[in-house]
């Protein structure tokens with residue numbers, strides 16, 4: 001079991017990144033909608049703080065994952081029988097997924113730090129963007145702006161919707177490869193080859 | 194025959210014994226809270242776990258019920274300590290100056306088999322206003338579920354307007370009406 005990717009399979013680190021992050025991201029989408037609809041503001045506050053911490057972790061993992069992807073010369077090749085448009089679609093959607101894995105946490109962080117609630121001396125109290133209570137995320141907006149925060153919120157939400165759409169295609173494509181084409185695409189992301 | 198007589202005496206005496214029984218609040222199952230509504234956002238429940246109550250209650254003479262309760266404003270809690278500080282602070286309960294929230298009952302009027310209204314006076318931040326609570330009996334034991342325990346559970350609901358008590362901060366974000374919810378469980382002393 002190699003840590004490195006080969007031309008016909010994913011190394012264990014790439015697979016670990018893929019599945020751990022897939023779980024985290026599904027959970028974040030589900031919990032995100034759940035918490036934002038909560039009426040009990042105390043429960044919501046606690047969940048939003050956890051959401052920020054997990055989201056920050058996803059962001060850091062995404063960076064590491066992209067670095068790991070780029071430092072390797074080899075990646076598994078797509079079957080030669082695949083139509084060109086599908087090859088293109090696969091590349092474009094994967095780039096899109098990577099981009100959203102960065103865009104969504106980034107806009108979440110910008111939304112939170114642009115909020116006046118994050119300012120020094122905020123009323124009724126200041127909400128810091130903590131990561132699991134360990135340290136605070138940097139704050140690019142010393143004095144917050146409600147409208148700006150709302151704009152980032154819209155971007156965050158739009159990013160999530162785009163991600164859901166892409167993931168539907170992504171998962172459907174993976175299943176089609178496994179069930180209809182009966183090729184190695186899904187297997188090599190699960191078992192490596 | 195003698196045993197029969199004894200039994201009869203016992204049965205006749207029972208109601209007397211029950212009437213002499215006095216009731217107290219079971220603090221482990223009693224919950225007092227008000228709900229604060231942030232307009233368009235959601236709500237925060239403020240709970241009052243600490244209070245002192247004086248009660249005279251007889252299920253057979255409801256109209257003779259007497260009750261007085263004082264909530265410890267400095268122990269008001271929401272589940273989040275920075276919010277607790279605001280609730281207890283001078284914009285709201287101002288617990289440092291007005292440590293007690295008092296409710297003094299004037300009368301109880303039965304309105305149905307398990308419903309009543311309670312009229313009284315509530316004092317918050319030193320301001321006294323009339324307050325009416327709707328009371329509903331939600332459990333009366335012994336019942337089919339539990340034949341041995343004696344307990345009576347009430348749900349009391351009402352509403353205070355924070356403006357009436359000088360709590361006027363954050364008018365455009367926090368609704369004026371504060372629904373009161375008291376789940377009261379009484380057990381024999």
Ligand code: HEM
Nearest residue numbers: 028029032033036052055056058104105108109112157160
């Ligand atoms: C993988 C990363 C993330 C995903 C999948 C995600 C997903 C979501 C979803 C589905 C919602 C609910 C929809 C909405 O109200 O817009 C949401 C809301 C939110 N997210 Fe994220 N999020 C992520 C990262 C972050 C990060 C890193 C932060 C902050 C540092 C953040 C802060 C927020 C905030 C403040 C809300 C709004 C809660 C509300 O007031 O309704 N998110 N997110």
Ligand code: HEM
Nearest residue numbers: 018021022025026069076094097098167171174185186189
């Ligand atoms: C049940 C859910 C999922 C299934 C079945 C699945 C399946 C797969 C499979 C089979 C591949 C390999 C494609 C190949 O070998 O060329 C793959 C790649 C990929 N997956 Fe998923 N995936 C899932 C969820 C996710 C999620 C939630 C994300 C992130 C948002 C994600 C992001 C990616 C990316 C970026 C690649 C491209 C890897 C690369 O070429 O660098 N996947 N996925």
